[in-house]
Amino acid sequence: xxxxxQSPQSLIVQKGGISIINxxxxxxAFDYFPWYQQFxxxxxxxxxxxxxxxxxxxxxxxxxxxxxxxxQFSLHIMDSQPGDSATYFCAASAMxxxxxxxxxxxxxxxxxx
Amino acid sequence: NAGVMQNxxxxxxxxxxxxxxxxxxxxxxxxVYWYRQLPEExxxxxxxxxxxxxxxxxxxxxxxxxxxxxxxxxxxxxxxQVVRGDSAAYFCASxxxxxxxxxxxxxxxxxxx
Numbered sequence: 001x002x003x004x005x006q007s008p009q010s011l012i013v014q015k016g017g018i019s020i021i022n023x024x025x026x027x028x029a030f031d032y033f034p035w036y037q038q039f040x041x042x043x044x045x046x047x048x049x050x051x052x053x054x055x056x057x058x059x060x061x062x063x064x065x066x067x068x069x070x071x072q073f074s075l076h077i078m079d080s081q082p083g084d085s086a087t088y089f090c091a092a093s094a095m096x097x098x099x100x101x102x103x104x105x106x107x108x109x110x111x112x113x
Numbered sequence: 114n115a116g117v118m119q120n121x122x123x124x125x126x127x128x129x130x131x132x133x134x135x136x137x138x139x140x141x142x143x144x145v146y147w148y149r150q151l152p153e154e155x156x157x158x159x160x161x162x163x164x165x166x167x168x169x170x171x172x173x174x175x176x177x178x179x180x181x182x183x184x185x186x187x188x189x190x191x192x193x194q195v196v197r198g199d200s201a202a203y204f205c206a207s208x209x210x211x212x213x214x215x216x217x218x219x220x221x222x223x224x225x226x
Contacts, residue, residue: 089156091155
């Protein structure tokens with residue numbers, strides 16, 4: 001019940017296209033859903049996050065869509081650029097678990113020029 | 114991310130030796146989480162500490178692993194009698210308050226030979 005399932009494992013998108021990564025969860029106590037970007041040899045960096053009281057959040061080219069009833073959320077990267085090539089992780093946390101982040105397995109995104 | 118300092122960045126230990134990983138949180142942050150990341154996987158929670166207190170160590174193996182966050186100085190993750198399976202990247206994250214944004218360090222990559 002603590003798992004967060006992420007797909008796809010890897011994704012290749014042409015420059016200028018839309019990259020879409022999906023995550024699903026089971027624990028209805030989760031109340032914070034961040035997306036992290038990680039480059040090789042670096043720590044994860046917060047990209048964008050959402051709480052379940054909204055269905056969508058947009059920051060620049062990055063959008064989170066959240067479907068509470070389906071227990072799913074997704075990251076959309078518009079106008080994908082080669083510099084977006086990285087590994088993306090979804091995560092979730094809950095107050096009753098001391099806000100420890102439960103992570104998806106990651107999606108390796110490659111943007112082809 | 115540069116605000117959370119982890120050292121060393123890379124650590125090589127022989128089987129049976131001790132590994133000490135250090136994490137200095139961002140200024141003003143009193144909450145530290147340690148996570149472990151195996152290659153091609155998401156991060157796994159290990160332990161959550163506040164100054165001088167272990168709040169949640171449910172993700173940390175009971176044997177050989179310990180963590181502390183003293184009143185002064187960095188948080189330390191200590192692994193005694195390391196084995197090859199301990200080889201991983203270890204990340205710490207600091208928070209200003211519970212439930213706020215997590216800031217990650219660059220990680221310590223431990224290799225046990």
